[in-house]
Amino acid sequence: MRLGVMFDRGLPPEELVPFARALDTMAGIEDLWVVEDLGWTGGLTSAATALAVTSRLRVAVGITPAPLRNPALLAMELGNLARLHPGRFVAGIGHGVREWMRQAGVAPRSPLSLLEETLVSVSALLSGEQVSLDGREVRLDGVRLVHPPQVPPPLMTGAIGPKSLALSGRLAQGTIVPEGYGPERVRAALEAIAPTGPHELVVLTYLCSGELPEPLAAEMAGFLQVPASEVASLSGTPDEAVARLRALWEAGADTVVLRPTGPEPLRLVVDLLGAL
Numbered sequence: 001m002r003l004g005v006m007f008d009r010g011l012p013p014e015e016l017v018p019f020a021r022a023l024d025t026m027a028g029i030e031d032l033w034v035v036e037d038l039g040w041t042g043g044l045t046s047a048a049t050a051l052a053v054t055s056r057l058r059v060a061v062g063i064t065p066a067p068l069r070n071p072a073l074l075a076m077e078l079g080n081l082a083r084l085h086p087g088r089f090v091a092g093i094g095h096g097v098r099e100w101m102r103q104a105g106v107a108p109r110s111p112l113s114l115l116e117e118t119l120v121s122v123s124a125l126l127s128g129e130q131v132s133l134d135g136r137e138v139r140l141d142g143v144r145l146v147h148p149p150q151v152p153p154p155l156m157t158g159a160i161g162p163k164s165l166a167l168s169g170r171l172a173q174g175t176i177v178p179e180g181y182g183p184e185r186v187r188a189a190l191e192a193i194a195p196t197g198p199h200e201l202v203v204l205t206y207l208c209s210g211e212l213p214e215p216l217a218a219e220m221a222g223f224l225q226v227p228a229s230e231v232a233s234l235s236g237t238p239d240e241a242v243a244r245l246r247a248l249w250e251a252g253a254d255t256v257v258l259r260p261t262g263p264e265p266l267r268l269v270v271d272l273l274g275a276l
Contacts, residue, residue, distance in 0.1 A: 004031025065096025094158025174200035182232030
């Protein structure tokens with residue numbers, strides 16, 4: 001049962017270094033997660049920075065949108081980070097928010113095909129294979145990494161729908177589900193993933209003092225297409241948040257990633273650790 005913390009996209013990028021260094025000293029926190037959302041921040045530059053200024057934490061990107069990243073370039077970048085920081089880097093890859101992909105002019109004809117072909121080709125490249133692929137969305141002709149990592153980083157898939165979850169269970173080493181999932185949705189996701197081997201389920205969740213702010217609840221309700229009352233979070237007192245955290249672990253989450261809200265995100269983390 002792992003516990004991680006997200007560096008929120010709303011925080012200024014220059015705060016990442018002190019944020020990462022502070023987490024690196026916190027017993028009980030094992031992961032630092034960074035994001036790649038259109039217009040906010042680049043995930044791989046954030047991950048490289050965090051890895052460079054920490055010594056203990058596992059650093060993960062959740063997620064790089066497949067439409068924004070050519071698989072050959074993505075494998076080159078992931079391979080570099082894995083070689084420089086062996087065993088400390090996790091690569092999350094997903095569909096990306098469809099509206100954002102449309103805005104960027106990279107919306108694929110088949111998001112599911114693109115994700116599958118990206119996972120297959122990036123995994124093979126990171127393993128040192130020469131890759132040729134004439135797929136529906138991805139085309140590579142004899143590409144090979146000159147410096148593949150000795151230990152390829154785990155590839156995790158950001159997924160929500162049943163087809164994407166099943167794809168993740170078949171091809172990835174882990175699945176990332178977004179904020180708003182409670183224990184019932186976690187159990188349902190595991191059933192849809194039906195992994196064929198070792199597989200890490202990562203659950204992102206808001207951590208807040210008091211109730212989850214209404215704008216965040218409304219945003220996630222629209223994203224998940226559920227009523228706002230069904231958007232789960234680690235809210236309330238620290239003891240109440242711990243109870244909700246334990247419920248996620250008991251439902252099958254291997255890793256829970258806290259997304260603290262408010263002006264003092266690390267204070268919320270420290271309070272939760274104290275209660276935990």
